[in-house]
Amino acid sequence: MTATVAHVHDAADDSLGAAPYALSHLDALESEAVHIFREVAGEFEKPVILFSGGKDSIVMLHLALKAFAPAPVPFTLLHVDTGHNFPEVLDYRDRAVAKHNLRLHV
Numbered sequence: 001m002t003a004t005v006a007h008v009h010d011a012a013d014d015s016l017g018a019a020p021y022a023l024s025h026l027d028a029l030e031s032e033a034v035h036i037f038r039e040v041a042g043e044f045e046k047p048v049i050l051f052s053g054g055k056d057s058i059v060m061l062h063l064a065l066k067a068f069a070p071a072p073v074p075f076t077l078l079h080v081d082t083g084h085n086f087p088e089v090l091d092y093r094d095r096a097v098a099k100h101n102l103r104l105h106v
Contacts (some may be wrong), residue, residue, distance in 0.1 A: 030063065037067040041074045048078040048105070051087035065100060076103040 023031065040047050049064060051057045066074045079093060097104045 016072075030066075033063045037064050041068070047075050049106065051076045051077040051079050051104075053079070053085070054095045061096065061100075073100065073102060076105050079104065079106045081106050097099040 049060055064075060
């Protein structure tokens with residue numbers, strides 16, 4: 001396993017024309033996602049985050065929390081309940097909503 005380390009500015013780099021700071025690929029993707037969340041919040045009246053309780057939804061919620069912290073997330077979570085959910089998923093959803101004081105529409 002390898003780790004990506006962000007480049008820290010060094011005076012010796014100036015002669016090489018290197019950027020004073022570069023994000024890792026993952027940090028750049030996260031930054032872009034945060035930017036998109038903020039842009040959507042500013043452009044639309046009633047945006048929602050579709051939330052199934054799966055891994056993708058959990059990551060989206062994490063990014064939204066990060067994008068607006070310490071303010072509340074300006075999105076409602078929208079859970080389309082098919083009736084085929086594991087009880088643990090619904091419990092997680094309800095705990096996340098309570099913990100972060102989110103709005104939920106089922």
